[in-house]
Amino acid sequence: MADQTAQTHEQWLEEMDRKAREKQQSFIANIAGRLGRETAKPPAGHPYKGAPSFWQGFEWPMEERIERFSANFRSAGGHVVRVPDLAAASAFIAEKAKEMSAHYIVRQQEDALEALGLEEALPGCDVSVWNDDPGKPWKALAAQADFGVVLADHAAAYTGSLAVLSDKDKGRSVSLLPTVLMALLPVDRLVTRLGEILMPLDADGREKLPAGVHFISGPSRSADIENDLTIGVHGPGVVYVIVIG
Amino acid sequence: MSGNHSAATVKERAELALNDEFLRKAVRFTTERLRNGKKNASEEHGNWDEWRERGRQIRLHTIAHLDYYLNLFADNARANGAYVHFADTAAEAVQISLAIAARKQAKTVVKSKSMVTEELHLNHHLGTIGVEAIETDLGEYIIQLAGETPSHIIIPAIHKNRYQIADLLSAEAGERLEPDTSVLAGFVRKKLREKFLEADIGMTGCNFAIAESGSIVLFENEGNARMVSTVPKTQITLMGMERIIPSFTDLEVMATLLPRSATGQKLTVYMSAISGPRRIEDADGPDEMHIIIIDNGRSLQLGDPEFQELLNCIRCGACLNACPVYRHIGGHAYGGTYSGPIGAVLTPALKQNVAEWDDIANASSLCGACYEACPVKIPLHDMLVYLRRRKVESGHGNKWEGAGMKGFGGVMGSSRLMRGVLAIGRLGQGLVARDGEIRLSIGPLKEWSRYRVTPVLAKESFRQRWGTIERELREGLSELDPAMKKRMEAMKNARAGEGGHGHG
Ligand code: SF4
Numbered sequence: 001m002a003d004q005t006a007q008t009h010e011q012w013l014e015e016m017d018r019k020a021r022e023k024q025q026s027f028i029a030n031i032a033g034r035l036g037r038e039t040a041k042p043p044a045g046h047p048y049k050g051a052p053s054f055w056q057g058f059e060w061p062m063e064e065r066i067e068r069f070s071a072n073f074r075s076a077g078g079h080v081v082r083v084p085d086l087a088a089a090s091a092f093i094a095e096k097a098k099e100m101s102a103h104y105i106v107r108q109q110e111d112a113l114e115a116l117g118l119e120e121a122l123p124g125c126d127v128s129v130w131n132d133d134p135g136k137p138w139k140a141l142a143a144q145a146d147f148g149v150v151l152a153d154h155a156a157a158y159t160g161s162l163a164v165l166s167d168k169d170k171g172r173s174v175s176l177l178p179t180v181l182m183a184l185l186p187v188d189r190l191v192t193r194l195g196e197i198l199m200p201l202d203a204d205g206r207e208k209l210p211a212g213v214h215f216i217s218g219p220s221r222s223a224d225i226e227n228d229l230t231i232g233v234h235g236p237g238v239v240y241v242i243v244i245g
Numbered sequence: 246m247s248g249n250h251s252a253a254t255v256k257e258r259a260e261l262a263l264n265d266e267f268l269r270k271a272v273r274f275t276t277e278r279l280r281n282g283k284k285n286a287s288e289e290h291g292n293w294d295e296w297r298e299r300g301r302q303i304r305l306h307t308i309a310h311l312d313y314y315l316n317l318f319a320d321n322a323r324a325n326g327a328y329v330h331f332a333d334t335a336a337e338a339v340q341i342s343l344a345i346a347a348r349k350q351a352k353t354v355v356k357s358k359s360m361v362t363e364e365l366h367l368n369h370h371l372g373t374i375g376v377e378a379i380e381t382d383l384g385e386y387i388i389q390l391a392g393e394t395p396s397h398i399i400i401p402a403i404h405k406n407r408y409q410i411a412d413l414l415s416a417e418a419g420e421r422l423e424p425d426t427s428v429l430a431g432f433v434r435k436k437l438r439e440k441f442l443e444a445d446i447g448m449t450g451c452n453f454a455i456a457e458s459g460s461i462v463l464f465e466n467e468g469n470a471r472m473v474s475t476v477p478k479t480q481i482t483l484m485g486m487e488r489i490i491p492s493f494t495d496l497e498v499m500a501t502l503l504p505r506s507a508t509g510q511k512l513t514v515y516m517s518a519i520s521g522p523r524r525i526e527d528a529d530g531p532d533e534m535h536i537i538i539i540d541n542g543r544s545l546q547l548g549d550p551e552f553q554e555l556l557n558c559i560r561c562g563a564c565l566n567a568c569p570v571y572r573h574i575g576g577h578a579y580g581g582t583y584s585g586p587i588g589a590v591l592t593p594a595l596k597q598n599v600a601e602w603d604d605i606a607n608a609s610s611l612c613g614a615c616y617e618a619c620p621v622k623i624p625l626h627d628m629l630v631y632l633r634r635r636k637v638e639s640g641h642g643n644k645w646e647g648a649g650m651k652g653f654g655g656v657m658g659s660s661r662l663m664r665g666v667l668a669i670g671r672l673g674q675g676l677v678a679r680d681g682e683i684r685l686s687i688g689p690l691k692e693w694s695r696y697r698v699t700p701v702l703a704k705e706s707f708r709q710r711w712g713t714i715e716r717e718l719r720e721g722l723s724e725l726d727p728a729m730k731k732r733m734e735a736m737k738n739a740r741a742g743e744g745g746h747g748h749g
Contacts, residue, residue, distance in 0.1 A: 012348055013328065013533075016341075020330040024319060027331040027540065031486075032312040034547035040312035048302035050494035051501070052295050072511060131528040138528040139476055143438060159500075159512040168526035172475045176468055194512070195497040201518075202493045206321055206458045211523050211530045212475070213460075215516040220468040222383045222430065223508075225407055230430040233383050234437065235468025235515070 051195055059192045065157035066243060069190060072160025073241055076218030077231060082243040086115050086184075089242045093182050094121040096240065097147060106130060106142050106178060107149035109169035113184070118149070130171045139173050148178035148236065152185045154197045155241075159217060162241065163197050166212035175216060181236035183216070187245035280566040282509020283618070290505060300502045301622045303495050304557035307456075311547070311556075314456040314489045315538065321459025325521025327534040335365045338539045342367060342448075342481060345535055346376050349479055351445035355437075357463070357470035358382040359450025360560060360583065361483045361539060364595075367448075379444070381437050381469040383430065390417060437469070447473035447531065451484035452559070453499055454536075457492045460520040461536065464503060464513040474519055480531035482519075486538050487556040493518070499559060502620035506561040542595035551631045552594055557621045558587055564625060567618035586615035590628045 007015070032040050050056075060068060070080040083089050093116065097105065105127045107113045118127045128145075131138055142148065150170070154163040162183055166172045175181055191197060194215075201209065220235030231237045287293040307314055319329040332338035342365075346354065354371060356362065356378055368378040368389075380389040384402035390413040391405065402410070411424035414432055422428055441447075449470050453462040461482050463470040474480050490499060496518075504510040523530030546552045565571045565585030583591045615625040 009348075016330070016344070017328055020328065023331045023333075024316075024329075027333065027486075027538075028312045028316055030333075030540075030544055031315070031547060034544055035309065035312060036548060037312075040310075040316050042313055043306065043310040046306055046491055048299060048306060049492065051497050052292070052299050054292070054295075076510075076514065131526075134526075134528065140442060142529075143442060161512050161516075166527060166530065168524065168528065171527075171529050172471070173529045176471050176475060193497070194500055195494065198493040198497050198500075202457060206324065206520070209325070209458055209460065209518075209520040211519065211521055211527060213518040213520075214471065215512065216514065217510075217512045217516075218514050220466070221514055222467050225383070225387075225402075225410055225426045225429060230383070230426050233430045233434050233467050233469075234381070234472055 050199070051193075055193070055195070060157060062187065062190070065190050065192055066187065069155060069157040069160055069241075070243075072157070073218060073239075076160060077221065077229075078160075078218040078239040078241060080241045080243060085244065086112065089184055089244055090116040090118065090121050092242060093118065093147070093149065096180075096182070097122050097125060100146070100180065102146035102180070104128075104141075104145045105147040105149060106145040106174055108151060108171065108174055110151050112151050112186075113149055116149070130174055131168055138171060139177070142171065142173035142177040145178035147180045147182055148174040148176075149182045150175050150184070152183050152189060152241070155185050155190045156192065156194045156197055156215075157190060158193050161194065161215045161217040164214050164216065166210045166214075172212045172214065175214065176235050178236055179232070180238040181216075181219075181240070183239065183241050185241050185243050187243060190243075280563075280618075283506055283563055283566065284509075286505035286509040286511065290501070290511075296498065296501055297620055297622050299498050300559075300620055301557065303490060303498055304559070304621050305554075307489050307491060308487060308547070308553065308556045311487065311489065314491060315486060318454050318456040318459055318489055319538075321457065322454075322461075322521065322536055323459070325459045327459065327521045327536050330535060330537045332537055332539045332541070335539070335541045338483065338537050338541065339365050339367060339370045341535075341537050342483070343370060343374055345479070345481060346371060346446060347374060349445050351376050351479075353440065353444045354378045354446040354448050354481075355381050355441055355444040355469075355473050355477060356385075356448040357450065357465065357473045358385055359448070359483055361450055361485055362448065364541060365483070365539075367483075378448070379437070379440050381440070381473060382465075383433055383467060383469075386433060386437065387413060390414070437472075441472045441476045444477045446479045446481060447475075447477035448481045448483070449473050451482050451488050451536075452503065453490050453496060454484055454488045455491070455493060455496065455518070456489050458518075458520060460493075460518045462496060463517045463519070464500075464515070465517075466508075466510075466514040468515055471515055471517055474517070474531065475529050478532045480519075480522070480534045482534070482536045484536065484538055486540050486543055487558075503559050503561050506559075506563040506618070506620040546594055552590070552628060554623050555587075555591055555594055555628070557623055558591070559621060560587075561620055563618040563620060564615035564623075567614040569612065569614065586625045586629070587623075590625055590632060593632060 028040055032038060066082065070082075073080050081092060083092055096102075102122075103125055105118060105122070105125050107116075107118065107127065107129060109129050109132060114129075118125070128136075128141055130142075150164055152162040153165045155161060156163070162185065164170070164172075164175050164183075175183070197215075201213065216239070219231050219237050219239045220233060222230045222233045290296070322329050330341045332341060338361075352375075354376055356368075358380075362368070368380075371378045380386045387402045387405060387410050391409075405413075407424045407426065407429070410429060411422050414429055415422045417436070418432055422432055449461070449463060451461045452464045454460070455462065461484065463474070465471070474482075490496060500512060500516060504513045507513075519534075522532055522534040543556060546555050562585070564587050568586050571585040613626045616622065616627075619625065
């Protein structure tokens with residue numbers, strides 16, 4: 001161990017990686033051998049890829065999607081409201097912030113969320129915008145926040161799930177660390193099946209993937225104490241989806 | 246006083262579990278609830294058998310080409326910026342994990358639930374180099390405080406009641422906490438939040454790894470797996486080498502089967518696909534991500550026509566909830582990391598040690614309920630028969646078990662028929678439970694092998710009793726023989742004054 005500390009961290013990583021790749025050879029060779037071949041070869045095809053074919057075309061009309069999404073999300077302990085536009089969404093968030101005496105709000109850095117004008121709507125609150133200053137301790141800030149405000153990238157009605165994708169302006173922490181999550185969902189982002197969100201991830205290819213793709217289907221929950229449903233043991237205990245449109 | 250591993254057979258451990266009334270009730274209540282949840286969810290979803298078949302086919306295909314898909318996964322995960330390691334054995338996986346922890350001069354590691362790290366006894370090993378491993382899943386945290394092992398894949402603290410939990414957490418808090426779920430959960434939230442922010446390393450398991458994108462996928466309800474993979478600067482993910490699926494398209498099938506089978510949910514509260522460390526400009530997510538791919542006995546199943554399908558398992562726990570024996574005796578009785586029907590087959594298969602472990606296989610009624618419940622249609626009941634046969638063939642069967650083997654042979658062909666006549670629920674459990682008294686002391690290490698078990702009754706009488714259960718199952722008797730009942734009642738009364746069992 002002593003000589004390792006003399007290495008730079010990069011050198012150490014390189015060394016680990018070299019060993020790992022070497023090990024990979026024998027590890028895979030063993031598997032190939034057990035499967036009765038000398039080296040790993042691509043399969044001829046993947047005949048049973050994805051959901052059964054009867055499922056593929058299945059789609060609900062928009063109104064039914066909204067209804068089903070809401071019912072599913074509520075039965076998981078979440079809340080869903082529907083508003084006509086961003087102004088109404090802003091008013092809703094402001095009203096809830098007052099009702100729950102929220103002081104700290106963190107939101108993703110997105111145009112639609114900028115347009116909410118939360119700073120003006122909530123003069124008493126401290127509203128921060130994720131990563132607008134890379135020098136700040138963003139994770140700790142999010143951990144103290146009462147509200148996290150995000151714009152959902154997608155939602156699936158059949159399971160009642162939101163999908164949020166990370167990037168520099170969209171922290172994974174914003175949908176995770178605050179006590180309350182407020183997620184805006186423009187109706188045109190609501191599809192019927194999970195597969196409609198998952199399959200494009202394949203089609204877009206690995207390079208386009210963000211570090212984190214998170215599906216969220218309600219408030220954080222646990223049933224570990226005597227099967228008694230406990231809400232918010234780690235993630236947000238209160239989750240509102242604000243359907244817009 | 247036998248601290249010796251082989252002495253703690255599953256029969257003795259079963260007796261131990263039976264001694265705890267609460268455990269039995271809790272196990273039955275929870276498994277019942279999960280089983281009903283699964284039943285409703287699968288019925289509501291519809292075409293369940295077609296989905297199961299699809300799941301099975303995807304798993305069969307992936308395992309049949311595991312060499313190719315693992316290479317593909319490693320290439321893509323590396324392209325995402327992760328470091329991918331391979332470990333043939335538990336010891337190698339431990340060594341890699343410790344090397345990373347040492348290099349990072351880590352003080353604490355926060356962990357989300359991972360059966361693989363249980364398999365490696367990783368917490369213990371981290372402790373030996375002075376690194377504190379903190380389980381952050383509520384149930385795992387509770388049993389870690391208690392110094393125990395999980396008794397159920399999905400609900401690890403299934404055997405603890407709220408008063409016991411309040412005691413454990415109060416000791417941690419340094420103040421008296423009310424035995425109220427929201428008070429207790431509130432304390433854990435605050436306490437663990439500090440731990441997440443302080444920890445040097447976050448450690449996760451892996452439900453699925455997507456070969457085409459190099460992503461790892463985590464299913465959870467609490468959000469601690471997200472915490473562990475978002476907050477600390479270094480992430481280590483440990484995965485069994487069989488966790489691979491080809492694509493996100495295939496994930497839809499797994500996401501349909503796993504939560505419904507595990508808890509009856511349409512989807513767990515969180516499903517996260519993590520593809521490498523944070524991107525350069527991201528303000529959260531780990532700077533460095535290591536993925537350790539572990540064999541540890543899994544490859545022994547490859548190419549074995551009787552057991553290869555074990556690698557299809559998606560660790561949903563549905564077979565546990567369906568199993569009448571598991572519902573009766575609880576998870577700890579199985580002694581390994583994996584309990585229930587899957588544990589009964591997987592544990593000896595991973596250990597490749599017929600002599601020591603396959604007594605677990607006898608703790609099954611071969612009723613086929615596990616197969617019916619399994620979302621990827623693993624024929625566990627057949628595998629249990631193969632295991633017993635292998636034991637007899639390898640000369641480890643004794644007379645009693647040899648006779649059992651024959652008996653089972655007779656009903657094997659109609660094993661499904663037995664479902665309807667299962668007698669175990671009607672065996673007068675309270676009675677069986679109280680009359681075998683065993684003292685249990687918990688050592689400093691959390692492995693069952695270190696638990697000292699002292700059966701008070703002579704082995705013979707337990708054997709006879711267990712033999713009766715087995716015989717009843719075989720013969721499909723539905724009532725306890727009245728004479729037997731009388732005898733047991735008398736034994737129970739005679740023992741009533743002798744003082745109880747306890748954790749001491
Ligand atoms: S064997 Fe089947 S039912 Fe049991 S845990 Fe594995 S996938 Fe689930």
